[in-house]
Amino acid sequence: MTALPAPRIPSPVDAPALRWGIMGPGRIADVLARSLCEHTRQRLSAVASRSEERGAEFARRHGIPRVHASYEALAADPDIDVIYIATPNPLHARCALLAIEAGKHVVVEKPFAMDGPEAERVAEAAARRGVFAMEAMWPRFLPAMDVVRQVLADGLIGEPRALVADLGEYFPPDPQGRLFDPALGGGALYDLGVYLVSFASFVLGGPDRVLASGSFTDTGVDAQSSIVLRGPGGRQAHLFTTLEGPTGTAATITGTAGVLRLASPFYLPGSVELIGHPDVAGASRSAEARFPQARPDEGLCFEAAEAARCIASGAIGTPLMPLAETVDIAHTMDRIRNELVKDSMSI
Ligand SMILES: NC(=O)c1ccc[n+]([C@@H]2O[C@H](COP(=O)([O-])OP(=O)(O)OC[C@H]3O[C@@H](n4cnc5c(N)ncnc54)[C@H](OP(=O)(O)O)[C@@H]3O)[C@@H](O)[C@H]2O)c1
Structure with missing residues (x-):
């Protein structure tokens, strides 16, 4: 054997341009925004923060035209296709459900949810509403x-x-x-x-x-x-x-x-x-x-490009990180946590 198979992942720059909203403009949202601006044609259209000042500062840094003063307002924004959820872990499910119920596609930071049942609820809501949902498990897309x-x-x-x-x-x-x-x-x-x-x-x-x-x-x-x-x-x-x-x-x-x-x-x-x-x-x-x-800011664009390709084609999930597998992983995480708690009680 002289060579390994070549990667089949298309260039992120060729993915159809969608209008993105960002929920939770913290550290990783900053990295994603930079990655999208530098390596894709995706449009950063709006950001929502609990603080007007933080939202405005994030928007200024990344050239984002609209700032929403609440996550609800971003979910209701009619000029957004997909929302990237980058809030702390316990808020992922709540933010995802808010966006999904408003008919928005979602890309949710890892871990997708705090536990298996919560992950199931989000996956079921996305399926019911017919919107795309994906865990931002970025290594999968590289x-x-x-x-x-x-x-x-x-x-x-x-x-x-x-x-x-x-x-x-x-x-x-x-x-x-x-x-x-x-x-x-x-x-x-x-x-x-x-x-x-x-x-x-x-x-x-x-x-x-x-x-x-x-x-x-x-x-x-x-x-x-x-x-x-x-x-x-x-x-x-x-x-x-x-x-x-x-x-x-x-x-x-x-x-x-x-x-x-x-x-x-x-x-x-x-x-x-x-x-x-x-x-x-x-x-x-x-x-x-x-x-x-590559640096992480060069890598995160691949997950967004995959989401954009899938959404543009009408798919509600990606085979690279199937939502059913995300739910199974959340259940495995529950089992690991249970083992850790049992282990700590045995010391
Ligand atoms: N893919 C990766 O490589 C990677 C790396 C690091 C983290 N992550 C994931 O990304 C998510 C965010 O992590 P981060 O490091 O970016 O966190 P962070 O810097 O603390 O940002 C989280 C953002 O969520 C918002 N937020 C809403 N409710 C909050 C609350 N009660 N307390 C604190 N912040 C709240 C805040 O924005 P506003 O208050 O302005 O609305 C804040 O800027 C986590 O789920 C983490 O697991 C992924």
Whole structure:
């Protein structure tokens, strides 16, 4: 083998231009807005903030013509096609339902909802209203992930048997901060772990058994967790996430015919390397695809472009991040949290 499959993801700049509204102009909304302005033809048409001043400042920074003083007003804006929801985790479902009931398509930041039942309610509302809904699980939409998708689908590493991946960052403890405050949906699992759980679902499918052990911060959110997701036939994902320090953030997928390595950070890999298991004569094969080491603001445009293509074509979901899978992942997250709580009570 000399080459891996080429990515099939169209250039974000070619996606049909839609009119976007932004709900919750915080840190990640800023990154998305920059990404859209620099790499797509999408139009940032309106922003809604709880604070007129913050909304106006965000609008000025990104050249957005309309500022709404409430999320309700943005949902009711007739000149918007799709709303990007970038509020703290516990508000995702409420904001998504507001937009959906007003007939707007939605792209909802990760985690899509706080738990499985909440994710189901949003998915059902979108289906009932006939609008597009997608979790902004941005690694799914990157060209590098499409190489992984094809390697797995084409059986180039045989049957995937195991995934080992980690995602840790250092966040200085701040009891009032979004990441440490339970009321704002803090914790490593919601913020970082969801990328791992989603990637495990992408590689191995959903688990039939969930094991987890972890520790909690003084504020009561999960600080770090080791997670094992066991799938049919003994497949295993071995995941680690933490708020307490940076980790290697690489990922290795082991299959019956070879191994696929995603260079750090695995969710934005600079390279994807396939190393075949040696054959009976001891020969092995390898191939590598390299990608420009993109920054997040260069990567977020891919999710928006996919949403725009799907919405323009009349689709209410994307096959790259199916809503049913998002709901399943939310249920898996519930099971992990239950395990973490049981584990903490056993200490
Ligand atoms: N895709 C990624 O790489 C990525 C990275 C980081 C975060 N995220 C996700 O994006 C979401 C937002 O994260 P962020 O880091 O951008 O947060 P952030 O900077 O705190 O921004 C959140 C925004 O939500 C609005 N908001 C509404 N109710 C709020 C409340 N009760 N408390 C605080 N803010 C409230 C605020 O805007 P107004 O008050 O102006 O309305 C605020 O600017 C989270 O769900 C997170 O998981 C995704």
